[in-house]
Amino acid sequence: MVYITRKEHFNSAHRLFRPEYSDEENLRVFGKCSNPLWHGHNYVLMVTVKGEPDPETGFVMDLKVLSRLIDDNVLQKLDHKNINLEVDFMMGKLASTENLAIGIWDALEPKVKLQGSCLHSIRLEETENNIVEYFGNK
Numbered sequence: 001m002v003y004i005t006r007k008e009h010f011n012s013a014h015r016l017f018r019p020e021y022s023d024e025e026n027l028r029v030f031g032k033c034s035n036p037l038w039h040g041h042n043y044v045l046m047v048t049v050k051g052e053p054d055p056e057t058g059f060v061m062d063l064k065v066l067s068r069l070i071d072d073n074v075l076q077k078l079d080h081k082n083i084n085l086e087v088d089f090m091m092g093k094l095a096s097t098e099n100l101a102i103g104i105w106d107a108l109e110p111k112v113k114l115q116g117s118c119l120h121s122i123r124l125e126e127t128e129n130n131i132v133e134y135f136g137n138k
């Protein structure tokens with residue numbers, strides 16, 4: 001099995017909060033990410049697909065195709081957007097890196113499968129120190 005990864009970047013705004021909490025409780029639980037007037041992160045996204053190289057092309061999956069799928073289904077929805085307010089697959093969810101990684105998986109996995117390929121993982125770096133990986137619901 002060979003694993004190939006496409007690395008992308010996007011910039012998004014968010015706020016981590018629970019509406020039933022006071023601003024003080026939100027600050028205690030969510031830290032600076034609870035700022036009521038939003039803030040942004042420069043996210044680094046790594047999408048990994050697994051499989052055997054095609055005998056004809058030598059590719060597990062054409063990375064140009066994977067790049068287009070990520071652009072159409074993830075980056076155009078997230079880049080320079082407010083995750084809490086504008087991103088269809090994050091509506092009603094806490095805009096944590098964990099939930100965002102799951103949302104990106106759910107947005108991409110069916111599209112990758114349609115190409116005959118197998119999504120292995122979503123790795124999402126909110127900062128250089130805070131990193132989430134998701135391998136699907138298994």
Ligand code: NI
Pocket residue numbers: 014016032033039040041
């Ligand atoms: Ni934040």
